[in-house]
Amino acid sequence: MSRPDHMDVAAYALGVLDEQDTERFEEHLATCWACAAELETMVPVVGLLSGIDGETMTALEQTATDPGLLDRTLVAVRADRRRTRFRQLLAAAAAVVVLGGLTGIGFSNVISDAGPTDVVAEPTRDAPIDQPPTGAPTAPATGPGVGGNEEEGDQFDATDPTTGVQTTMFLATKDFGTKVNFSLRKLPGPRICRLVVVRKNATTEVISTWSVPDEGYGTNARSQGLELSASTSARLADIKQFQVESVDANGVASPLVTVKLT
Incomplete structure (x- = not known):
């Protein structure tokens, strides 16, 4: 194949060869690796040229004799394409606005595609807002069970005039005997203490022991x-009194506060 035959690559890629020249070039292309490689590199260029209209091609032909005209033509083509793309974007945006007005979704759907949005919960109509508490105020509890349910049983309060220790006891009759819930205040430390039950028959029983730290309790x-x-x-009816005692290192006990039942 002659040198002009190799020059037919561009013409073949653009599809401007007649039927006879096309068949002749395809026969040559089957045996010429150089033309095949050149044709492969021209495929993207052909795709770009397919978007150029006839008027633009005519202007480009005229630039062959005027390099300055080539630059001006390229600038004009790029500007025109930018304007065309801008007009297409405006038309698409207008279509979205119209669609949103008709369907009730509009730009809210477009925004929702960009990511999750914060959801603000509205207060229900049934829930009272900033209403003052009803009912009469109750006196603050000072004995055991503060912050919980009211203690069961009979309440007994005592303050020792000598030591100043204060106690509040709640005594409840149970199947097993007597349940005792008690609190202590004005109790200095450090010391070891115990709670003693004194029955009416003069017998005694230690039912609880504990230690008091340096800072004491209720101080x-x-x-x-x-x-x-x-x-x-012991049954409640059989108990004479409860006594809180302090026990020293030698085991000698001294009374701190006494709750008498009879």
Whole structure:
């Protein structure tokens, strides 16, 4: 094949060869690797040229004799394509607005595709808002069970005039005997204490022991009182008194506060 035959690659790629020249070039292409490689590189260029209209091609032909005209032509073509793309974007946006007005979705659907949005919960009509509490105020509890349910049983309060220790006891009759819930205040430390049941028949029983730290309970150093629970097999009717005692290192006990039942 002659040198002009090799020059037919571009013409073949653009589809401007007649039927006879096309068949002749395809026969040559089957045996010429150079033309085949060149044709492969021209495929993207052909795709770009397919978007150029006849008027643009005519203008490009005229630039062969005027390099300055080539630059101006390329600038004009790029500007025209940018304007065309901008007009297409405006038309698409207008279509979305119209569609949104007709269907009730509009740009909200477009925005929702960009990511999750914050959901603000509205208050229900049934829930009262900022309503003052009803009912008469109750006096603050000072004994065991503060912050919980009311203690069961009979309440007994006592303050020792010598030591100043205060106690509140709730005594409830149970099948096993007597349940005791009690609190202590103005109890200094450090010391070891115990709760003793004194029956009417003069017998005694230690039903609880505990230690008091340096700051004590219900004192200036620690305002919170001590709350404890205990139980005894003695029936409430058989009990004369409960006595809180302090026990020294030698085991000698001294009374701190006494709750008398009879």
